[in-house]
Amino acid sequence: MARSTAPLRVITDPRPRPVLPSAVLAMLIFVSTEVMLFAGLISAFLILRATAAGAWPPAGQPRLPFGETAFNTLALIASGFMLWRARHAFAESPARAQRPLTIAMALGAFFVLFQGYEWVMMIGQGLTLQSSNHGSFFYLIVGLHALHVVAGLSVLSWAWWRLRGGFLAGSSFAAAQVFWFFVVGLWPILYLLVYS
């Protein structure tokens, strides 16, 4: 069979490159709905606190551990910073993102475990879902955030697994980062509003 001697032509895709990958756009839309969910809860909490007669927290209810949780807050912020480093490492060479991603996940897991310990202490001091509005809102808002951290850890674990196998797409990793940065960025706001 005779081989073609025609010069090779480079065929470029005529379609314009999307400004945002679909995975990131979908995650941004999802995160927007989550922002509104938390904004609603924060609004309800602020109104309840403002209309509560007397001091806050209500009489007979323990104060939330502001100092200890500050340490936990730092752990979560550090987790976000490590993911940011993983993002930059991934741009240079995907294999280099493995270590900072692992540290980010470990710090996130520490945050959840520390919160679990804190909840056990709070329940021991009499703060439960039924004990007061203070307890109801504390477990609702902080608990919902903790659920998001667990979901974020699951997404990061999935990304870690694919990265280890060498088949993690950049857009999938970016979508996972959007969710984790949302979880990390939301926490200081909740911490200052609920714990102070």
Next chain:
Amino acid sequence: MSRFALAITCLLLCAALSPDAASACSVCYGGAEESRKAFLFTTVLLSLLPVGMIGTFAWWVWRHARDADASNDR
């Protein structure tokens, strides 16, 4: 202005101003200043947040699309 129109205007003005004096908002259950501020703040927060998010996103997309067009033209 006719007497009837004047009466209606006065009535509407009274209706508009009296809830503030009486703290008789249908959703407020306390006339305290702190409660009023909380309602105002949360109303502003919940109203502006979606607009702010959509506006920021639209601006970001527009800026990136403009930069992409500029780099394609070069």
